Amino acid sequence: MSFLHIAHPQExxxxxxxxxxxxxxxxxxxxxAGREALAAKTGDGKAQDTQILNTALSAELEAIAAYxxxxxxxxxxxxxxxxxxxxxxxxxxxxxxxxxTVEKLGGKPVVPKTAYNFPAxxxxxQEDVLRFAARLEQGAVSAYLGAVPLFGNRELSRAAASxxxxxxxxxxxxxxxxGEAPVPTAFVS
Amino acid sequence: MNTERWLLLGMLSFAATVHAAPDKLPGEQIYxxxxxxxxxxxxxxxxxxxxxxxxxxxxxxGFAYSDAMKNSGFIWDEKTLDRFLTxxxxxxPGTTMTYAGIPDPKERSDLIAYLKQAxxxxxxxxxxxxxx
Numbered sequence: 001m002s003f004l005h006i007a008h009p010q011e012x013x014x015x016x017x018x019x020x021x022x023x024x025x026x027x028x029x030x031x032x033a034g035r036e037a038l039a040a041k042t043g044d045g046k047a048q049d050t051q052i053l054n055t056a057l058s059a060e061l062e063a064i065a066a067y068x069x070x071x072x073x074x075x076x077x078x079x080x081x082x083x084x085x086x087x088x089x090x091x092x093x094x095x096x097x098x099x100x101t102v103e104k105l106g107g108k109p110v111v112p113k114t115a116y117n118f119p120a121x122x123x124x125x126q127e128d129v130l131r132f133a134a135r136l137e138q139g140a141v142s143a144y145l146g147a148v149p150l151f152g153n154r155e156l157s158r159a160a161a162s163x164x165x166x167x168x169x170x171x172x173x174x175x176x177x178x179g180e181a182p183v184p185t186a187f188v189s
Numbered sequence: 190m191n192t193e194r195w196l197l198l199g200m201l202s203f204a205a206t207v208h209a210a211p212d213k214l215p216g217e218q219i220y221x222x223x224x225x226x227x228x229x230x231x232x233x234x235x236x237x238x239x240x241x242x243x244x245x246x247x248x249x250x251g252f253a254y255s256d257a258m259k260n261s262g263f264i265w266d267e268k269t270l271d272r273f274l275t276x277x278x279x280x281x282p283g284t285t286m287t288y289a290g291i292p293d294p295k296e297r298s299d300l301i302a303y304l305k306q307a308x309x310x311x312x313x314x315x316x317x318x319x320x321x
Contacts, residue, residue, distance in 0.1 A: 048278065052287040058234040059225055117231040139225030146222070146288035150278060189222060 045152020050107035052147050053098050056160070059143055060095040061112045064088055066136055069118050070129040080126060080177070084133070087170050094163050101156070127178055134174035140167040141188050216303025219296050226286075230312040235286065239313035241265050242305055257283030270301050 067088035071081060099109035123129050144164035151157045168188060176182040226234035236249040243266065247259035261281055263269045273280050274297050276290040291297045307313060 048287075051283075051285060055226070055234065055285050055287040062234055117233070119228075119231065135221070135224050138221055139223070141225075142222035143225030143288065146290070149289050150287060 046105055048150070049152050049156055050102055050105045052150055053102045053105070053156070054107065054110050056143065056147060056163075057095055057098040057102065058110050059140060060091050060098060061110070062116055063091040063136055063140065064095060065112065065116045066118060066133065067091065069116075069120060070123070070133060073120075073123055073129055075123065075126050075129050077126060080130070083173070083177075084129075087133070087137075090166055090170070094166070097159070097163075101159075130174050130178050134171055134178065137167050137171035137174060141171055145188060214299065214303045214306060216299035216301070216306075219291070219300040220303050220307075222291075223300075229307055229310065230316040237316070238304055239308060239310075239316045241270075242267075242308065255283055255285045257281050258285075267301055270304070271297050274300065 067084050070076060070084050071088070076084060102109040119132075123132060141164060144160050144167060148157045148160050148164065151160065172182040175184070223235075223238075227236070227238055229238050231237050232249065232252050236252040236254075243264065246261045246263035246265060246269075247254040258281065263273070263281075271294075274291050277284055277286045277288055279290075291300065
């Protein structure tokens with residue numbers, strides 16, 4: 001069963017956690033567990049934290065749609081499709097976590113756009129799809145890196161850093177898949 | 190290794206540097222950071238960048254900007270971009286561009302140079318050719 005065929009996000013998350021054996025970070029679990037004190041600690045930074053989370057959520061929703069485009073392109077070999085769906089599942093887990101956290105902070109999570117403007121006509125091969133995904137993942141790493149120091153609540157920084165690590169692994173695997181050095185530098189920016 | 194060999198090695202390294210003309214502007218590498226949310230020719234989480242220089246902030250048709258951006262009064266040029274990119278959320282509180290910024294002036298300058306050059310790219314020409 002793939003994540004694409006699951007109607008309910010909760011089910012997708014349970015399946016993701018169950019299948020992969022991965023666990024969300026302690027901070028993320030705390031956020032999902034409904035620690036109201038966490039929200040209270042944000043103080044004056046609450047509105048800014050909510051905005052940062054919503055921008056990250058927008059990017060995650062776009063990534064989910066991008067992987068969907070790749071999955072439906074019929075350009076991917078079976079094993080690569082499996083990889084793309086696994087990564088899409090991660091982005092769904094990130095999006096679910098971010099949306100719930102926005103709600104806990106009293107905000108309104110952004111919702112997916114009705115349509116995304118991807119350059120679908122430029123994706124003509126599996127390599128094109130992989131390079132497109134790699135660019136998005138690289139951007140995501142930079143975006144989370146740029147967001148981590150901005151949170152008023154340090155627990156949110158920690159949760160965002162946890163997601164950053166996952167996005168960096170995606171980027172490395174995709175680089176490797178197109179024949180590039182998976183980890184080209186000692187630092188990301 | 191004797192002195193002559195060191196000199197030769199140094200000259201070869203210098204020659205290699207001189208002849209290895211970069212086919213990409215340094216700012217293109219920096220622009221990869223923007224690719225989380227932006228593209229040159231189409232709107233994503235952030236608006237497209239073709240035609241950015243000279244554009245009034247918050248005016249790409251159909252893009253849902255924050256009130257802060259719409260009301261900023263910025264006209265994007267080297268000066269306003271440099272200021273904004275340093276610390277977007279400090280310069281424009283309420284912006285949805287929730288990014289810490291680019292503290293290095295050289296990196297900002299390289300990025301702005303790339304954005305200017307990219308406006309002459311095939312992607313941006315194609316976008317301008319589309320009916321509006």
